[in-house]
Amino acid sequence: MAFVPGRSISEHYLLDQEMFHKFKVSKNKKGAMAIKLDMEQAYDSMGFDQEREDSIELINWCSGKTVSALAFVSITSYRLNEEENGFSNWVMKLKLNKKVEIFWWRLGKRAIPTNLFLKNRNLYDFVNCARGCKSIESYEHIIVHCKYMVEVIMKIREWGIHIPIFHSLDNCLQGLEAISMQNSGIVRLYCTVIYLSWRNRNEVKHQKPALSCFVVASNALYLATSNSNPFLVSWGTNLLRESHDPWCPPPKDWIKINVDASLLTSNLAGIGGIFRDFKGKFISAFGKKKIHWDIAQLEQDAVLAVKEFLCDWMLECKGILVESDM
The missing domain is CATH 3.30.420.10 (Ribonuclease H-like superfamily/Ribonuclease H)
Incomplete structure (x- = not known):
């Protein structure tokens, strides 16, 4: 894959994860097989320019860090990358929950395995939404158009918190960036809804029951407002604006x-x-x-x-x- 124009060797991690998960949950009686390519032979078969010869660079070796830790280190360096700061400048300053932040970082890197993503790599034949929306499951679909995600937003709007609804991916990203300048809490909530909606989609794809839009909306409110603090610190009409008087929890149980x-x-x-x-x-x-x-x-x-x-x-x-x- 690293030798295909427009692709990166780092995409191996994502595809390996999807393939081996498929092996784990597959009910195919004929079984499945993975073939490991000898990378040394792959490099020997490549033709390099003598004036600009490529070489293999070791990035990490026995670092002792988990994949999540390595991903978060990459996020930190990504924030300082001037070439991509158009997306990171506002998303990474939202102080999102770490899992939500990594999810949006992967979105910015186009590394979320939607059905369209897998179809383009000949790993999956079905391109429509895994939850049955009858629409192609693209990045625009999971961020803007998925009807189950929209149901969650509508439920939160019923509770008096006005989350915007967008009509295209560009309109969404531009709108969220503009809103983040004045009310970052609403943007944090929107980003959290997308993350939890994606997790719910994964449950459905792997033959598990989906959470109701009410539960997803409740979890999004909690996750967006709590961050690293286990207690909600405000719950007024302007839900996501920090209050000077913190909420005092009751006794245990x-x-x-x-x-x-x-x-x-x-x-x-x-x-x-x-x-x-x-x-x-x-x-x-x-x-x-x-x-x-x-x-x-x-x-x-x-x-x-x-x-x-x-x-x-x-x-x-x-x-x-x-x-x-x-």
Whole structure:
């Protein structure tokens, strides 16, 4: 592969991983076989320019690092690469979760094994989305058009967090870069949704059940806001903007429910709440529309509404704490 124009020897790692995973999960009764090419003979068969002779360069030898660690080292050097900083300047400054950051770095390197990617390398015959979208599974599809990814975004929008929806890959990248200048939190959330949607797609491709859009959306909110901190530090109407007053977790094995109410001059009102465990992990949320004139009464209604959304298993916890700013 290293001798094919436009390709790199580093693509061997990705293809090897896909092939051996296929061997592992394959139910083919005839079996499968991998052939190892003698690289020395491959180099002997190449014709080199005498004035500019190529040579094999050793990059790493018995470094003791995992593949993930080597990938992250590559990310660090990639940030300093002036030739590719158009993509890295804004993506790599988002302070994404490390797994999400590596995923987007691989997207920038065109190293995500979509079905179209595998088809172009004669490794797979099926090019449509693995989740049944009936569209070609390209990079543009997984970042912009996949209907299951869009369902996750729509679910988050229902919760009051306005994530943009794009119509093309160029429009998406340009839009995310522009938004990152003013509200990097929304971009972090979008990047996390794409990563978790891709993981969900992989579960389906390997004959495992897919997570619902509600669960993926909840996990995206948690992963985008927690980063290296195990506790969520803010959960207001501007979800991803850091607050000066950090959220205080409940005791171990307790559930904490934060409730609030809002009232407009037109007497349109709303109450809502969110359930989280002692680690700050999102459990569930609720909201109701109301018409009222007294904010104090609405705050009280928000507390009383909690009992309507309690599940039986929640009562098995050591305790439940309800918190309001009333």
